[in-house]
Amino acid sequence: xxxxxxxxxxxxxxxxxxxxxxxxxxxxxxxxxxxxxxxxxxxxxxxxxxxxxxxxxxxxxxxxxxxxxxxxxxxxxxxxxxxxxxxxxxxxxxxxxxxxxxxxxxxxxxxxxxxxxxxxxxxxxxxxxxxxxxxxxxxxxxxxxxxxxxxxxxxxxxxxxxxxxxxxxxxxxxxxxxxxxxxxxxxxxxxxxxxxxxxxxxxxxxxxxxxxxxxxxxxxxxxxxxxxxxxxxxxxxxxxxx
Amino acid sequence: xxxxxxxxxxxxxxxxxxxxxxxxxxxxxxxxxxxxxxxxxxxxxxxxxxxxxxxxxxxxxxxxxxxxxxxxxxxxxxxxxxxxxxxxxxxxxxxxxxxxxxxxxxxxxxxxxxxxxxxxxxxxxxxxxxxxxxxxxxxxxxxxxxxxxxxxxxxxxxxxxxxxxxxxxxxxxxxxxxxxxxxxxxxxxxxxxxxxxxxxxxxxxxxxxxxxxxxxxxxxxxxxxxxxxxxxxxxxxxxxxxxxxxxxxxxxxxxxxxxxxxxxxxxxxxxxxxxxxxxxxxxxxxxxxxxxxxxxxxxxxxxxxxxxxxxxxxxxxxxxxxxxxxxxxxxxxxxxxxxxxxxxxxxxxxxxxxxxxxxxxxxxxxxxxxxxxxxxxxxxxxxxxxxxxxxxxxxxxxxxxxxxxxxxxxxxxxxxxxxxxxxxxxxxxxxxxxxxxxxxxxxxxxxxxxxxxxxxxxxxxxxxxxxxxxxxxxxxxxx
Numbered sequence: 001x002x003x004x005x006x007x008x009x010x011x012x013x014x015x016x017x018x019x020x021x022x023x024x025x026x027x028x029x030x031x032x033x034x035x036x037x038x039x040x041x042x043x044x045x046x047x048x049x050x051x052x053x054x055x056x057x058x059x060x061x062x063x064x065x066x067x068x069x070x071x072x073x074x075x076x077x078x079x080x081x082x083x084x085x086x087x088x089x090x091x092x093x094x095x096x097x098x099x100x101x102x103x104x105x106x107x108x109x110x111x112x113x114x115x116x117x118x119x120x121x122x123x124x125x126x127x128x129x130x131x132x133x134x135x136x137x138x139x140x141x142x143x144x145x146x147x148x149x150x151x152x153x154x155x156x157x158x159x160x161x162x163x164x165x166x167x168x169x170x171x172x173x174x175x176x177x178x179x180x181x182x183x184x185x186x187x188x189x190x191x192x193x194x195x196x197x198x199x200x201x202x203x204x205x206x207x208x209x210x211x212x213x214x215x216x217x218x219x220x221x222x223x224x225x226x227x228x229x230x231x232x233x234x235x236x237x238x239x240x241x242x
Numbered sequence: 243x244x245x246x247x248x249x250x251x252x253x254x255x256x257x258x259x260x261x262x263x264x265x266x267x268x269x270x271x272x273x274x275x276x277x278x279x280x281x282x283x284x285x286x287x288x289x290x291x292x293x294x295x296x297x298x299x300x301x302x303x304x305x306x307x308x309x310x311x312x313x314x315x316x317x318x319x320x321x322x323x324x325x326x327x328x329x330x331x332x333x334x335x336x337x338x339x340x341x342x343x344x345x346x347x348x349x350x351x352x353x354x355x356x357x358x359x360x361x362x363x364x365x366x367x368x369x370x371x372x373x374x375x376x377x378x379x380x381x382x383x384x385x386x387x388x389x390x391x392x393x394x395x396x397x398x399x400x401x402x403x404x405x406x407x408x409x410x411x412x413x414x415x416x417x418x419x420x421x422x423x424x425x426x427x428x429x430x431x432x433x434x435x436x437x438x439x440x441x442x443x444x445x446x447x448x449x450x451x452x453x454x455x456x457x458x459x460x461x462x463x464x465x466x467x468x469x470x471x472x473x474x475x476x477x478x479x480x481x482x483x484x485x486x487x488x489x490x491x492x493x494x495x496x497x498x499x500x501x502x503x504x505x506x507x508x509x510x511x512x513x514x515x516x517x518x519x520x521x522x523x524x525x526x527x528x529x530x531x532x533x534x535x536x537x538x539x540x541x542x543x544x545x546x547x548x549x550x551x552x553x554x555x556x557x558x559x560x561x562x563x564x565x566x567x568x569x570x571x572x573x574x575x576x577x578x579x580x581x582x583x584x585x586x587x588x589x590x591x592x593x594x595x596x597x598x599x600x601x602x603x604x605x606x607x608x609x610x611x612x613x614x615x616x617x618x619x620x621x622x623x624x625x626x627x628x629x630x631x632x633x634x635x636x637x638x639x640x641x642x643x644x645x646x647x648x649x650x651x652x653x654x655x656x657x658x659x660x661x662x663x664x665x666x667x668x669x670x671x672x673x674x675x676x677x678x679x680x681x682x683x684x685x686x687x688x689x690x691x692x693x694x695x696x697x698x699x700x701x702x703x704x705x706x707x708x709x710x711x712x713x714x715x716x717x718x719x720x721x
Binding site for chain 1 (some may be wrong): 314315316326355356357358359360379380381382383384404405406409413444454455456457458
């Protein structure tokens, strides 16, 4: 069956509580067990997807769901440009398209808490939020230009067996627009007391806040029909107990 | 208080009268900038530092289109050190924007598709919440347009204000926007754009390779580089700004920070006029002007003499150790009345030491006997030789060879004279021990060299040679 050709393996992420972004104990979040794709979706997988579902080909997609940057570098509806690697993460894909891709695999996009929970794991720890080396590594990778050209699996494998949570591309989440960063981040200080606390405390451990700030700022800057060169995605799956 | 204030106002108005040859009497009260009507449209000229767009002159207020692209790109901080700069318009500081009061600016901000991060712009020249930041928040691969009217004349900083704000500024996202008064600023011969910034890299200053931003150092305000115009050497050597003798120069000086306040100074120049903090208040005859982080100043001066004038942050270690140094090269005729150049050179030694050479110095003592020669020589030894060769001529093992019972010394007096006069480096063997260090040439007269060598030869078991000034003179002329 052709589905399996574009489907990929997942790993189980064991749930737990954590504090996303900034914080005080009051903002603790509980995440249930879930499955997450081991790698971001690749160019090759997305190419197979649009062949199978022509409505997501560039010329056929609706502008309501995709902006002009959708699959910007492709040379035709079903041809990648010559400088695109089949094993690099698929980017220039809108939230609508990413969501539908996952649904077609019998999966869904991870929500923001799930994604952040999985992404806070370093190679050895479930929660490396206070690991300054891990956080420095993340911030450095965020600055590095053109990492979307790298291939999947080329960064690090985390505690859960998941690759490339940081270092390749930003990733869509199902509820990316639920945290409001207005673009005037200093104004957010008033509306989001937690942001203020996070940024006001001056010590080494809040490096993780800076990395998170950058992710949340990006999420705040996009709309669901936007496509970005540096924004890809991976899929998740709920685990149904009994 | 009132008295002082009125004097200030008087000074200001006097300054304005003198400056108003181009008709720029822009007392704030006479103009309601918000009511200025615009006529016509134009596209703003944007320039990379150190250049600025043409002055507004007498043009009327217009609808001014500004088109700016944000680029995240690798650049060179200093030789061998690369850094990922985030830029407005591809340069650090970003493109210079020149407007006049009453202009309606339509600002389009474009975030290049290859960029990784969302950005925005907060222009301090904008009256309105966030200075445009909220309206200009833009994802990579997208553009936004917003408009504002320039109400207050002055020189203003713009910068990115996206979280984490400090990081966006630290990576170079700042620049200057000038709002000229009606009729423009007084005309000058040269204008330049200089902006200071501090940078925080994972490696120490000078460590080669692509250096990532170091958030912790930025939080600690522990800068590795403090530079003008984004990199070490952006304004030195071939990149120096230039002027000719007799010309008037205006510098638009900004400070992006993110952390450090600049004590802006030009070595060898006094600012005739400074628009303090880029505003209306003018100070005259200023040596060093403070440029706050996120602030600016306009400095003007006439260059009267030729030479290279050094721009520094007079928090001086930043200049000589972290890069905050630029050059203004002035060509033209010298004016000996204003600056003579070097006239007399000499050595000043308050202890009345052995090495005075000022034109009026009394003759150094001349020894009339061997005993006197040894006596005078001893004084010279204690001032000139003692630190290395030590009190009893024993030297320091492994570093400085002994003079006491020295086979090397006693073997060849002319060689000894030569070493005192010209110094010595390279490996030598003294009393069976190898030494490989360096002695500098000593600034001694023939008489002094003769005296100190005679003292050495007549001390610590050496062979009691008497060295005469004639021998020293002979050794000198043999070279």
